[in-house]
Amino acid sequence: MSAPLIWMIFPGFIAVVLLFASRWHKITTLVGSLISGFLFGLAILLPIVQEINLGSLSFQINDTLLIFGRQVIVQQQDLALLAILYFGMTLWISGNFLAGAPTIFPAMALGIAALLVAAISVQPFLYAAVFIELVALGSIPLLSQGMDARIGVLRLLTFYTLGMPAILFVGWMLTESGVSTPGSTQLSQVTLLVLTGFMFFLAVFPVHSWVPIILEKSPAYNAAFVVFWLLLTALFFGHGLLVRLDWLANTPVLWEVLKVTGLFLVVVNGLFLYFQTNLKRILAFAILSEIGFIVLALSQLPVAGSQLFYALIAQYVMPVALWSFSLANLSNQFLWFSTTESLTLSRPSPWLIHGIALSQFCILGLPLLPLFPLKIAVLDNLRGESAIFFFWLAVGIGGSLVAALRTLYSLLRLTPGEKTADPKSIWVKIPIISSTLILFLLGILPGVIISIFLRLVA
Amino acid sequence: MINFENLSFFAVILLSITSTMMIISRNWRFIIALLAIQYLGVFSLVAISWPIEMAMVKLITGWIIGTVVGLIHTTSEEGRLETGEFWPAGQSFKLFFILLILITVWSLASRVEEWVIFATRNQITGSLILMALGLLQVSLVTRPFPVILGLFTFLSGFEILYSTVESSLLIAGLLAGMNLALALAGSYLIITPITPENSR
Numbered sequence: 001m002s003a004p005l006i007w008m009i010f011p012g013f014i015a016v017v018l019l020f021a022s023r024w025h026k027i028t029t030l031v032g033s034l035i036s037g038f039l040f041g042l043a044i045l046l047p048i049v050q051e052i053n054l055g056s057l058s059f060q061i062n063d064t065l066l067i068f069g070r071q072v073i074v075q076q077q078d079l080a081l082l083a084i085l086y087f088g089m090t091l092w093i094s095g096n097f098l099a100g101a102p103t104i105f106p107a108m109a110l111g112i113a114a115l116l117v118a119a120i121s122v123q124p125f126l127y128a129a130v131f132i133e134l135v136a137l138g139s140i141p142l143l144s145q146g147m148d149a150r151i152g153v154l155r156l157l158t159f160y161t162l163g164m165p166a167i168l169f170v171g172w173m174l175t176e177s178g179v180s181t182p183g184s185t186q187l188s189q190v191t192l193l194v195l196t197g198f199m200f201f202l203a204v205f206p207v208h209s210w211v212p213i214i215l216e217k218s219p220a221y222n223a224a225f226v227v228f229w230l231l232l233t234a235l236f237f238g239h240g241l242l243v244r245l246d247w248l249a250n251t252p253v254l255w256e257v258l259k260v261t262g263l264f265l266v267v268v269n270g271l272f273l274y275f276q277t278n279l280k281r282i283l284a285f286a287i288l289s290e291i292g293f294i295v296l297a298l299s300q301l302p303v304a305g306s307q308l309f310y311a312l313i314a315q316y317v318m319p320v321a322l323w324s325f326s327l328a329n330l331s332n333q334f335l336w337f338s339t340t341e342s343l344t345l346s347r348p349s350p351w352l353i354h355g356i357a358l359s360q361f362c363i364l365g366l367p368l369l370p371l372f373p374l375k376i377a378v379l380d381n382l383r384g385e386s387a388i389f390f391f392w393l394a395v396g397i398g399g400s401l402v403a404a405l406r407t408l409y410s411l412l413r414l415t416p417g418e419k420t421a422d423p424k425s426i427w428v429k430i431p432i433i434s435s436t437l438i439l440f441l442l443g444i445l446p447g448v449i450i451s452i453f454l455r456l457v458a
Numbered sequence: 459m460i461n462f463e464n465l466s467f468f469a470v471i472l473l474s475i476t477s478t479m480m481i482i483s484r485n486w487r488f489i490i491a492l493l494a495i496q497y498l499g500v501f502s503l504v505a506i507s508w509p510i511e512m513a514m515v516k517l518i519t520g521w522i523i524g525t526v527v528g529l530i531h532t533t534s535e536e537g538r539l540e541t542g543e544f545w546p547a548g549q550s551f552k553l554f555f556i557l558l559i560l561i562t563v564w565s566l567a568s569r570v571e572e573w574v575i576f577a578t579r580n581q582i583t584g585s586l587i588l589m590a591l592g593l594l595q596v597s598l599v600t601r602p603f604p605v606i607l608g609l610f611t612f613l614s615g616f617e618i619l620y621s622t623v624e625s626s627l628l629i630a631g632l633l634a635g636m637n638l639a640l641a642l643a644g645s646y647l648i649i650t651p652i653t654p655e656n657s658r
Contacts, residue, residue, distance in 0.1 A: 150647065158605065161640070
């Protein structure tokens, strides 16, 4: 048995089966979330290329699978990524039925997970760009087909199709043309191509426009899923490049470029957040802004290692899922909604308001919530930076804070007196209450998640 | 045995004509035919670097793509409403813009030759023409059908250049699969009726 078979081929096969069974939405939701949870558990518990003893039974998980003469390798250090991926899929698939996602959601989510695993495990590693493009293509059926949303979808397709060739070409330059030699004349060309590719993959301003369009015009739950995981895939890919290419990691200017890119993302998207009134667009820019924060964590790889990067991403998964879940259910009750003016069908359930507010403040990194110690760690590692750096960082974070407060204020001041809508009874409350408990628990005991990732990455 | 290097200049001319006409024309049948011919040009430029059997993959993939997108387009609302004009009004400006791009690309090809040393001048020129005109097509419209065709034009340009440096069977298969997936995604966008916005 091999690791790619467990985390790539098996979920891919199940995705196909679920696709054919998608008319039974509840069953596919249950099967999809159980299988994702099972794969998450295996990623936490199973070591790769080590003897495993279960009573008298002894076996070993190989790391390599041969496909068309090429190796697909899932290594021990990839387990952290697999754990995050399948934890996220478990959450998203579990909530999809209650959030009103399309019936194909469980199948698509598992299929996308399988493609993501393929992206990080294919050899040579830079072929991953093709798989990232395939993930983007595969996610299209989950998005709305309204006139405006379609423009966003076409932009997504276009930007990913433009980004992929840049990365593939870099792959050739790195492996064949000897560009890795320090001081090589082609180094600037490679840098330019890498930056171009990642600009498209990470939706960096000014090629970010598809993200707010898709989130605003598509169902919030599906759109947040697509945007969040597409951007995370690009980050995992970038992290893989830094870990695998020693000469790249030994280029000091690279870490400075990453730091400035992270700051740029936080500031630009923070500035957008100051002026957003639509709740869905706030979610879109909040995700983009937090991607900037993760890039800042990536820039600290030589100091903090991969643990901080993985732990930070892992802690984002639940708040983003909760936010999109609450927003999707809240949107059912509104004919139109913005922070300045709203037209409601009925007074929204307080649990939905709670879900949105909690996830927003969690992502901001408030104390007692799980992202607080990790964000402090990222900021602590930046202590050598100038005052201007921190000024702009504060401007960016300020945008997220203003957006969170404005959202909370506008949701709380909705006209009382009308009957409180309680859609789909207690079943909507359960994920929100359980997520709240888990988030506070992780906030009080942050070492739990960090220790898991320390063990997996070690 | 055909020497594709001798044919490469004609292939570049063919690619220039097909990609230009694909931007200008609005008759979808004519556009699909142009796409099929364009992949013939792509095939002959790729065949300089790859064995003919592998280069055939590009041609067959391109023709499948054309068939899928064309068939889907006939059933779509957009396809039924099309006027089918061969030379619609107001296209002269586009033609002028395309000519500017073509001149720029021909002059840039020698610079790129220093960078991609394994490629011939005609491969580079053909590749750059397709990439530039594909980008132009994508940037001019917002309807799925022309955007998807523009992306195919851009990708086939890239694939010509990439074939000169990479001859792996896996990547050939992956790129063919990716093209087919793009055709399916594009067909999905073309055929799906436009729904009310912001349903949930």
